[in-house]
Amino acid sequence: MTRQATAEAWTDERLRAAFATVAEVAGDGSTCPSADALWACAAGSQHGEDCEATILHLTECPACATAWRLARDLQRDAEPVVLSGHSRWFRRTWVQAAAVAATLALAVGLVAYTRLGGLSRGPAAEFRGREGDWIHCLVPADEALPRDRCRLVWTAGPAGTVYDVRVTTEDLTHVVRALGLEQPELVVPAEKLAHVPAGGNVVWQVRAHLPDGALADSPAFRTAVR
Amino acid sequence: MALAGGAVAPVGSIADEEVEVLRRRIVAAVWRTCPARLTAQLEDLVQTVLTQLTLSSRRSEGKLHFSSTYIAKAAYGAIVDELRRIGRRREECLDEAADALEIASREAGPEAITASREIARGIRDCLTRLVQSRRLAVALYIQGCTVPEAARVLRWSAKKTENLVYRGLVDLRACLAAKGLKP
Numbered sequence: 519m520t521r522q523a524t525a526e527a528w529t530d531e532r533l534r535a536a537f538a539t540v541a542e543v544a545g546d547g548s549t550c551p552s553a554d555a556l557w558a559c560a561a562g563s564q565h566g567e568d569c570e571a572t573i574l575h576l577t578e579c580p581a582c583a584t585a586w587r588l589a590r591d592l593q594r595d596a597e598p599v600v601l602s603g604h605s606r607w608f609r610r611t612w613v614q615a616a617a618v619a620a621t622l623a624l625a626v627g628l629v630a631y632t633r634l635g636g637l638s639r640g641p642a643a644e645f646r647g648r649e650g651d652w653i654h655c656l657v658p659a660d661e662a663l664p665r666d667r668c669r670l671v672w673t674a675g676p677a678g679t680v681y682d683v684r685v686t687t688e689d690l691t692h693v694v695r696a697l698g699l700e701q702p703e704l705v706v707p708a709e710k711l712a713h714v715p716a717g718g719n720v721v722w723q724v725r726a727h728l729p730d731g732a733l734a735d736s737p738a739f740r741t742a743v744r
Numbered sequence: 745m746a747l748a749g750g751a752v753a754p755v756g757s758i759a760d761e762e763v764e765v766l767r768r769r770i771v772a773a774v775w776r777t778c779p780a781r782l783t784a785q786l787e788d789l790v791q792t793v794l795t796q797l798t799l800s801s802r803r804s805e806g807k808l809h810f811s812s813t814y815i816a817k818a819a820y821g822a823i824v825d826e827l828r829r830i831g832r833r834r835e836e837c838l839d840e841a842a843d844a845l846e847i848a849s850r851e852a853g854p855e856a857i858t859a860s861r862e863i864a865r866g867i868r869d870c871l872t873r874l875v876q877s878r879r880l881a882v883a884l885y886i887q888g889c890t891v892p893e894a895a896r897v898l899r900w901s902a903k904k905t906e907n908l909v910y911r912g913l914v915d916l917r918a919c920l921a922a923k924g925l926k927p
Contacts, residue, residue, distance in 0.1 A: 583887060
C-alpha cells in the first residue's frame with residue numbers, strides 16, 4: 519500500500535473510532551481539568567483560552583477525552599431519541615385517551631375485585647423485586663450483528679411493559695438512547711454506530727417499567743457488530 | 745459551584761420526604777449519565793451525589809431546591825471522579841478486570857493489543873505535531889463533533905473551522921501514513 523493509499527484509508531470514521539478506543543491513562547490525573555471545566559468546555563460556555571487548553575489536554579489524556587465525550591453526549595442528548603416518529607399532538611392525544619381508558623379500566627377492575635373477593639396475583643407480580651434478572655439478551659452470544667440491521671432483542675415483561683434502552687460503545691461513547699419502547703427490541707440506526715469499529719462491541723442495558731409501576735434494570739449486555 | 749438563592753439548611757433539619765424526592769431525582773440523573781461500565785457502582789454514585797447535595801443544601805420556599813441541570817452536573821462530576829479513580833487503580837494494578845476495553849483487548853489477543861496501542865500512540869503523537877489551531881479543530885472533530893459544533897465550542901466561524909478541520913485531517917493522515925500506521 520502506498521503512503522497516499524494508507525493516508526486515504528484513514529477515513530473520518532476510522533480516525534474517530536481509533537481515537538475513541540484509546541484506553542490508556544496518562545499521568546495521575548493531577549493535571550487534568552476539573553469536571554466543571556470539561557462540562558463547560560463541552561457546552562461552549564468556557565472562556566476561549568481555557569477551553570482551548572482543555573481541548574489540547576484531551577489530545578493527550580484519553581480519560582479526559584472520554585469524560586468530555588460523555589459531557590458532550592449528555593448535553594447533545596437533552597432531547598432523547600424518539601424512535602416512534604409520532605407527532606407531539608398525536609402523543610398528547612394518545613396520552614389523554616390512554617388516561618381515560620386507564621381510569622375506566624381501573625373502575626371496572628375495582629368493581630370486579632370487590633365482587634370476586636380479590637384477584638389472583640397479576641402477571642406483573644412475578645417480575646417484581648427481582649432486579650431485572652428476568653431480562654435476558656436474546657441476541658445469540660456468538661453472533662455479530664450487521665451494522666445496518668443491528669437489532670437488539672431481550673425477554674419481554676408482562677403485557678403493558680415499557681422499556682428504556684441505553685447503548686454505548688465499550689469505551690463509554692454514547693451510541694443511542696431510546697425511551698418508551700413498547701416492544702422488547704431496538705433497531706440501532708446504522709449511522710449511530712460510527713464509533714463502533716468492525717468486530718467491536720456495543721454495551722446495552724434495559725430498564726423495564728412494569729405495568730404496576732415497578733422498575734427493573736437488566737444487567738449490561740455486550741453484542742458484537744460487524 | 746454556585747447554587748440558586750436561599751439560606752443554608754442544616755442537614756439534620758431536612759425532612760425524610762424531601763431527601764427521598766431529591767434521591768429519586770439523583771437516581772434519574774445518575775441513570776442518564778452513568779456509563780455502562782459503572783453500572784455496578786450506581787448506588788454508590790447516587791449516595792455520593794446525595795451526600796454532596798445535602799451537605800451543600802440550600803432551601804427555596806422551605807424546600808430543597810436544585811435545578812435539573814445542577815443535579816445533572818453533580819452526577820457528571822461524581823462519575824468523572826469515579827472514572828479517574830478507576831484509571832488510577834488500573835495504573836496501580838494493571839490486571840484488574842474493571843475496564844471493559846481491556847477485557848475486549850485481551851479477548852482480541854496480544855497482537856491486537858500491541859497494534860491498538862501503537863495506533864493510539866501514533867494518533868496522539870501526530871495530533872501534538874499539528875499547528876495548534878488545526879490541532880484544536882481536529883481534536884474536536886475526531887471527538888465526534890460536527891463542524892458547526894466544533895465552531896460553537898471554539899467560538900470560531902464555521903468557515904474557519906471547516907478549513908482547519910480539513911487541513912488538519914490532511915496533516916494527520918499524512919503523519920499516520922508516514923509512520924506506516926494502517927487502520
